[in-house]
Amino acid sequence: MKNLTELKGTKVMLVLASSLPMLMSANVQAQDHSSYDKNGWYVGANIGKSKASIDTERLQTSLETNGFDVSSMDEDSGNQGYKVYLGYQFGTYLAVEGGYFDLNDFSFLANTLPVTDFRGETGLKGWNLDLVGTLPLTERFSAIARIGLTQNDSKTRYSSNGLINTAAYNHDDSYTKHKLGVGLQYDISPAFTVRLEAERYRMDDLIGNKGDLDLYSLGLVYRFGSTTQSEPQAAPAPAQKAQAAVVAQTVVKEPEVLVLEDVHFNFDTAELNDETKVILRQHVQTLKANPQARVRIAGYTSASGSAEYNQALSERRAQSIKAFLIAEGVDANRFKTIGFGQRNPAEYEANPSVLRSDAAKANMRGLFEIIVE
Structure with missing residues (x-):
């Protein structure tokens, strides 16, 4: 399943990257003969690498307390994630964005004696509402920072070879957290902007701890507006x-x-x-x-x-x-x-x-x- 997800994410990334030269060329040509009046609304999509923090030390301690000798803990804490969003720009410095995110699945495997094949997996997706600040650095480059609220939906599942009763620990949760982020953006034309972002989402990890999930992504933004012919x-x-x-x-x-x-x-x-x-x-x-x-x-x-x-x-x-x-x-x-x-x-x-x-x-x-x- 993870390989399929990575394949789909890679295809989306390739489509996003291959479309940039065409979009730049078309909009630069249009700019030679007209002006573009932005109305404030925009849409965008980002895709990139997501990475979770898993409290393996607490998991190991819990297993050892119950009589299992833990030789090692294997983590699979990296995956691909994406987000799509709609925003409105209030002047030069402030915008509001709302959107959907899917940061994918993360898991661990405990190597124990006796052998238990004890595994855990959780995934995170949900909705967000962010306040985004923009600081112009040059005419085209800007720094951005964001803070927002997320409505997280997670599904946590455990499995073993039967030595550990895992059914009682499986759970689905929906809860509110917050997120932070910083990034850079570059206007490749009046209508299109490229973003490079790093964001931290707060979440409850597999054993109920307060954890973090980071998303490092590349995105493309389209700003709505109208084209008028120049005199x-x-x-x-x-x-x-x-x-x-x-x-x-x-x-x-x-x-x-x-x-x-x-x-x-x-x-x-x-x-x-x-x-x-x-x-x-x-x-x-x-x-x-x-x-x-x-x-x-x-x-x-x-x-x-x-x-x-x-x-x-x-x-x-x-x-x-x-x-x-x-x-x-x-x-x-x-x-x-x-x-x-x-x-x-x-x-x-x-x-x-x-x-x-x-x-x-x-x-x-x-x-x-x-x-x-």
């Missing part, structure tokens, strides 16, 4: 400046759309910095050279913070750009403003809590689009 991005700055200079010298007669160089903001502010003002003054010349142009200014933010706060900040950034252009002499009636908040990012932010990452800086921007007729 076309501006061309490189030097080409845009050259295009703006040409437009400034020549009045365009045919309708066309010009996307000028985007401008960037500092973290959590709608104030224009000196670098942004220099770029906007260059765009003012283009607008004055094209008095029929209609202008739409779009504001954006990084992924840090709530969606409501980021929406308001993006709108203030668009208004700040508009106010500056009006102050530079461009007619106010030519403008429309819009805020997109953290939607349609220029770059994917794997860890929004890293406030000043390169991806976050790229997303704290204002896009400046003019339609010339």
Whole structure:
């Protein structure tokens, strides 16, 4: 039976490992053309090595007290275990997970004189509810720690050649315990995360002692969300400046759309910095050279913070750009403003809590689009 269990567990591990390259490839390609908005819910599965602590010293003492000479105790305390779970992520640092686990069977054999063939076996499975904390280390790497409650279901069975009456000791139990765990996780894409974990489950062992059962596992997590197409991005700055200079010298007669160089903001502010003002003054010349142009200014933010706060900040950034252009002499009636908040990012932010990452800086921007007729 154990060999069959190990074979099944090995197959699951191979399927999990072989699927990672395909999932990484598919999601990296999707990320090139779209953004992935996670809604907080996720599912996952882990499989690995489980190991129990068996109190063989107390077992040996009990047998010797009853007149048996114990020469040795053989343990089979390692097996394969797995868990499946559903979770919800509350922001960056906290999640709740509920799931099912099966840590498999463990046994011992007592070698005695006279020979008794005294054996014991127990298994552990059940349900858990965990509180999971996350500490970002880089944009993609995080450390995790968990504490939770388990509802354990165990079945303990003894056997011998008849010299020991074992029937009275067989029992099935259902009881509540707690568990602890630590681990590392890596975001291989916006939707998929790989986890490496070590967990300790508390249990009652074969003779009623308080024991431990450890699970060392590798897991894959899928985070639910929706994919939205990103807006076309501006061309490189030097080409845009050259295009703006040409437009400034020549009045365009045919309708066309010009996307000028985007401008960037500092973290959590709608104030224009000196670098942004220099770029906007260059765009003012283009607008004055094209008095029929209609202008739409779009504001954006990084992924840090709530969606409501980021929406308001993006709108203030668009208004700040508009106010500056009006102050530079461009007619106010030519403008429309819009805020997109953290939607349609220029770059994917794997860890929004890293406030000043390169991806976050790229997303704290204002896009400046003019339609010339």
